[in-house]
Amino acid sequence: STAAGATAAVSAVAVFAVGAAEPRQRAFVTATAAAAGGLGGFFLWHLAAGGVGATASSKGGGAAAAAEERALRAVAHVHAKQPCRDEDVLDEAAHCQEVERWVIQLRGGRDFVPSALRLAARAHQLERHTLPRRDYPEGREGYLQWRAAARRQQGTRFQELLVSCGVDNAVAIRASRLVAKDLSTKEDADMQTLEDAGCLVFLGQQLCQFQQGMDDLKMVDVLQKTWRKLSRQGQALAMGLDYTPRMLGCLLEGIAAAEGFQATTSPLVAPRLPVATVTLLRDSWSLVSQDKFGAEFYERLYAEDNNLRLVFDNPVARPENIPKVIRTLLDLLDSESVPRLERLVHAITSLSRHFGRLQTKHLAPFKRALVRTVMAHAASKERRKTNQAWEAFFYSLYAVAAPHLVLHDSPAQFVAASAASLPTPGGGTQAGYIAAQGAALLEMCLRVTALSQGGTGAPAEVLHRLRDAQEWLVDAVRDEVNSYCGLICSCYAVTADEPEPPTRGIAGVANNAEEAERKRWLRRSVEVPLHIAELSMGSAVACLPCRRQIKRSLHPDWVAGAKLMRTATEICFRNVSLNLQSAGSKGIGGEGLEKRFVKLRETEPPWEDLVTF
DSSP states (O other): OHHHHHHHHHHHHHTTOOSOOHHHHHHHHHHHHHHHOHHHHHHHHHHHHTTTOOOHHHHTHHHHHHHHHHHHHHHHHHHHTSOOOTTOSSOHHHHHHHHHHHHHHHHTSGGGSOHHHHHHHHTTTTTTTSSOGGGSOSHHHHHHHHHHHHHHHHHHHHHHHHHHTTOOHHHHHHHHHHHTTOSOTTTOHHHHHHHHHHHHHIIIIIHHHHTTTOOHHHHHHHHHHHHHHSOHHHHHHHHTSOOOHHHHHHHHHHHHHHTTOSOSSOOOOOOOOOHHHHHHHHHHHHTSOHHHHHHHHHHHHHHHOTTHHHHTOSGGGSGGGHHHHHHHHHHTOSGGGHHHHHHHHHHHHHHHHHHHOOOGGGHHHHHHHHHHHHHTTSOGGGHHHHHHHHHHHHHHHHHHHHHHHHHHSOHHHHHHHHHSSSSOSOHHHHHHHHHHHHHHHHHHHHHHHHHSTTOOOOOHHHHHHHHHHHHHHHHHHHHHHHHHHHHHHHHHOOOOOOOSSOOOHHHHHHHHHHHHHHHHHHHHHHHHHHHHHHHHHHHHHHHGGGGGGSOGGGHHHHHHHHHHHHHHHHHHHHHHHHHHHHHTTSOSSHHHHHHHHHHHHHSOOOHHHHTOO
């Protein structure tokens, strides 16, 4: 229906519509009008096209139109004489026809494409191979020199051709400047439209050929730069194109980098799954109907929470792309590829949070929909192990995604996430949060007291200690979610039966690596809560000399801060004790951790003294 089409097109652009320049705002209006259709759509198109240019028929009548048709035939004749290299997916004529097709779509119809823009589209890469690259130095500087010279040559050649065909001089000059890219995309709408069209041809027709022989990091960089060239309207159209699983992953990572959402440091670590788990995941995925999976997944997801339609209302999240993303993630589960998986998961999470308002609480229905959709296709004799493997897979992704989401959730969203049907954020996460809040309350009391009449300023080292503690405790919240997800993942992970006698060689190395991975998450499950307790106790001890100077009206806040930190410490003591017992004698470095724990427990508790004024 027209209304449905309008909604889809508007959402495709609006999802990415942030801070646009005036020409790009016009592009947004034109995309909306295209979806709206009907009389209202026509008027929106007319309004958007106004001032950009005019067609030949509206400016010069039949003579101008005839001159332009002669020019188009002349351009076609030039294209026909150009060779098509083996590496060219499209010959020169076909390439320019595709550029023109996208220009017409971007502007909403042929009648709304100015004459100069249409001519420039047809000559987008006029005689692109006549200036040899070898005539210029190697490297990026030489490449840029060659490109600039080629564009100047194309613009000059095109202007001469247009003038010889009788095209209006003003149109010829503008068209040649568009071909030479001699205009700013930020200031000229036609230049941006032509840039969009060229990028869309690259993404739609040339990307598969271009990416051959290039690694993922290089392709992420290429796609990041391509994304930055596109207007918001062009980006919305780019998201609707069809990509291979690998290129879809590279595109998402490139978009995150272009939008400023890439990890500023290394993303949080994802657990390395055992070989047996990875094998089971890939084998069970091969049984899934790829054509139907996306629709089945969304049906289950929206049955649990219909509001998630808003989160996934984006062209890139259409059903046919869901199995592509899963396929890409499964391909990255080998240990040497996990760092790339971590970056990709971080990119998807960041984009989903920013553009789709993804929250931590949404991960619970997402997990159930994912696992249940896969299990509907699983072999009956492997159902238990298959279910375990996909649970482990989810928590390996959750270990990267959840810490990022938790730190961006609002207080209300964090409460909702705590109530969701996933075991994290749990008590350990809450301990980190309330410890940070407790340290903040103590600092507030010290600062307000210092500003009050007759108040005493707190020592700088105490304030510095409290500020550092708050930063570290917030980081500990992130680390606690990550470590707990890793621990759950290691519990669910399916391992091969222990061989007898112990396997040597490559298989033995793999088994040792898997055992080391389990020990790492057991150790982390002790380290993080122990660190929270140490920070809380240390901050409280540092504040003891300052308690008597606190302004009387702030005593309730001081007590609240102290009790929050005390409660956090008690929660962490309990978690450390339980996790040390679970680790037992598994060689996780527990002896050193246990000594730290014993030392902390034997330290004189500061809590009663801290609230004695």
